[in-house]
Amino acid sequence: MTQAANAILEALLQLPRADRGELAARLLDSLESEADTGAESEWAEEIRTRIEDTQTGKVKAVPWAAAREQILDDADGGS
Numbered sequence: 001m002t003q004a005a006n007a008i009l010e011a012l013l014q015l016p017r018a019d020r021g022e023l024a025a026r027l028l029d030s031l032e033s034e035a036d037t038g039a040e041s042e043w044a045e046e047i048r049t050r051i052e053d054t055q056t057g058k059v060k061a062v063p064w065a066a067a068r069e070q071i072l073d074d075a076d077g078g079s
Contacts, residue, residue, distance in 0.1 A: 012023060053059045
């Protein structure tokens with residue numbers, strides 16, 4: 001980051017949490033113009049499919065603790 005950006009960041013970090021959150025959201029929104037234009041509708045379809053699969057029993061949800069254990073095990077190479 002440039003010195004100017006670092007100075008702005010330091011000043012912004014002094015703001016209340018709610019203000020920082022709003023600024024972060026607006027900054028992210030400003031980057032959206034560069035995002036994939038079809039991504040939002042594709043994610044919406046993916047979410048609909050996953051909900052349907054869960055509701056119909058096609059897939060079974062697992063507790064977070066079990067999923068986390070499997071993820072960590074896989075990350076460690078299955079050891």
